[in-house]
Amino acid sequence: MTGPLLQRLEGVRACVFDAYGTLFDFASAASRAIDVPEDKRAALTALWRDKQLQYTWLRSLQNRYVDFRQVTGEALDFALETLGLDASLHEKLMDLYLGLEPFPEVPTVLRTLRASGFRTAILSNGSPAMLDALVSRAGLADAFDAVLSVDAVGVFKTHPKAYQYALDTLRLPARAISFQSSNAWDAYAASDFGMRVVWCNRYGQRRERLPGAPDFEIGTLAELPVLLGVSG
Structure with a gap:
């Protein structure tokens, strides 16, 4: 298995x-929001995330871009109202969103990749301020060569301009980049754009019926270094 994987990812x-x-x-x-009833936390997470993504896609179609913080806040307000939760939770939840916890394997994987000579970057819908807060609160500020927000191009993923922004900033061709996303729609779009793609299918999603095809599917990012021929 290792041989074909290395051949397919040669040049990353x-x-x-x-x-x-x-x-x-x-x-x-x-x-972590203790004021949200425990029996509604999962529903709040799911609805908040669903509306957040829907709003990015719909705003892109309408050519009505606003930054991700506004989209996230508007999606949260929709979710709170729908679930009958107090609107006063808005500010607390928005602050908690700035300090989301990294998945357990993330710091080690990033250190391993950088020690092996790979450049590392984030490409996200998040606004610059949101991403700065995320990486600093997680203690990962030194883990990336670049933290890229689509705010620079004024349109959300999956628009090709978002992926092109990463190429332009890193000054690399698409085939020299391995792009990792847990979002199937993002993984497929990046593949269709021309990047090598590793779909980190944390949530057991079904494969999409969309243009593109991720090169690999893994369960957590802990499996990524092996795909790149790197030992932990």
Whole structure:
């Protein structure tokens, strides 16, 4: 198995990661909100995330971009109202979203990749301020060569401009980048754009019926170094 994997990933020079759900657990905001009833935390997480993504796609179609913090806040307000939760929870939950917990394997994987000579970056819908807060609160500020927000191009993923931004910033061709995302729609779009793609299918999603095809599917990022021929 190792031989074909190395052959297929030959020439990769940088590993670019989606942030939300890939490096950072978006469920950790509601799960740490003690004022949210425990029996509603999972529903709040799911609805908040679903509306957040829907709003990014719909705003992109309408050409009505606003930054991800506004989208996240509007999605949260929708979820709170729908679930009959107090609107006063908004500020606390938004602050918790700035300090989402990284998945357990993330710090070690990033250290391993960087020690092996790979450049590392984030490419996210998150606003610059949101991403700065995430990486600093998680103690990962020195773990990336670049933290890239689609705010720079004014359109959310899956628009090709978002992926092109990573290429332009890193000054690498698409085939020299391994892109990691837990979001199937993101993984498929990055593949269709031309990147090598590792779909970190943390949530047991079904495969999408969309253009593109991720090169690999893994359960956690702990499996990534092996795909790149790196030992832990």
